[in-house]
Amino acid sequence: MRCLTLADALKAHGADCHFISREHPGHLLQVISQRGYKVNSLVAPVQPAQAAIKNIVNEAPSPQQEPVHTAWLGSSWQTDAQETAAILTSLQPDWLVVDHYALDQRWEEALAPHYRQLLVIDDLADRPHRCDLLLDQNLGSQPEHYAPLVPAHCQVLAGPHYALLRPEFAALRPYSLQRRQRQPTLRHLLITMGGVDQPNATGQVLQALKTCALPADCRITVVMGLTAPWLQNVRELAAQMPWPTEVVVNVNDMAQRMADSDLAIGAAGSTSWERCCLGLPTLMVVLADNQKEAAAHLQKNGAANCLEFSGLLHKNLHDQVQGLIDQPQRLNQTSTSASVITDGLGVERMVATMAISLNKSI
Structure with a gap:
């Protein structure tokens, strides 16, 4: 739902937004589609690996590398990366937005050839990321919580000041x-x-x-x-x-x-x-x-x-x-x-930050 809120705000500024999601029980793919977005469903057989991830797909990660919520993905991260790469190859988005507790730096690096910049939405600070922008909208979150987990150039937006709320709340x-x-x-x-x-x-x-x-x-x-x-x-x-x-x-x-x-x-x-x-x-x-x-x-x-x-x-x-x-x-x-915790304008702040990061207007 928070990704839909962000997509609505980006769309209002002229962006073209697509969704990639797996059909878990209780999924909201129909809701997303009804809101006017193209939904790419991860249910088809695995596509041939892209060259950029061929050397990673067969890697056997050690147990301590696995995120706590790995089981929530519904597949291995390698399989998910393959399927996602097959979709991103034609899209080549300016931004890839990732909102999933089971995905980490390995998945993000595997897909790096297929996007310009990466936004990670997180609130656990429990795994490394390879991203350009990270959002943690929880109260008490601080950028330093992610310092050892993200690249030096990554901008971390922390706290409810950036909470992704639909515009009717601020209104x-x-x-x-x-x-x-x-x-x-x-x-x-x-x-x-x-x-x-x-x-x-x-x-x-x-x-x-x-x-x-x-x-x-x-x-x-x-x-x-x-x-x-x-x-x-x-x-x-x-x-x-x-x-x-x-x-x-x-x-x-x-x-x-x-x-x-x-x-x-x-x-x-x-x-x-x-x-x-x-x-x-x-x-x-x-x-x-x-x-x-x-x-x-x-x-x-x-x-x-x-x-x-x-x-x-x-x-x-x-x-x-x-x-x-x-x-x-x-x-x-x-x-x-x-x-005083939040004024409800966080999604506009996020859109502005994404536009500035790309050095162009959205």
Whole structure:
């Protein structure tokens, strides 16, 4: 989704953008295509190796070289490089943008003959890269974290100042911040635990809210993906809630829904920067280990209160919500702290940086 946001911004400046993706279960190739982009699917048999990577394809990497998330690729990096090279040979893009935790310097060097410059999107700082530009939009990230992992000439853009948010978030920021200057209330809760929500965190959140003394006129909105495995279960729970609870899927107006909400209960991840842009107070549920560091920084900065997804989620969530009901001024305090994290204009900064790096206008 963040790559789609970047592609939209580049396209608005006249760039021609293509996508390369493997058809993993739950892939979004159709969504990308519907947005008007050419999608190159990595499902065909491996093409003959390009000359530039012939000597690398049969290399047997040592185990310690493998990125932690290697299994997420769905193939060996050599196979993926072969298939990608077959597509890039005809495209020869000015920029290749790589957003995948399983790819590292070996893959990037293998494809070097097929692009002018390389942008890597990362937030783990756990493997070397051969790139010209690197983006880590997490709070607490610093360029020096990547100093031993990238070439000396690489420019590292770090922090939510560069977060890739769709333009509607920056557009709605003044409205959202202004409405929160009024007397704080807890009338509209937004629950967003990710489009798939494999562990059914949404269901646990709804069960915990049942025990809270929410205002009688409160309403709850739950946002999920159409293919979420627990969708029907969540709909059944929603029908049993003491307050009007709406379950919506595949929404295209998330910025407006966030701006109109008083509190979000949501997963950590890139959605965090959307909530910060709009000053939306958040109870954040950490669902994966690679979310812990960014979540800790958000809590340290007063931009969110974080909860571990564990057996204690029910009680901890109840206590946090009850605390906001008893002390509603905390909503304004969290909103103010969140709003200074990012202004939502990061994607324009990224496009400008890419244009300057190519020494031409995009």
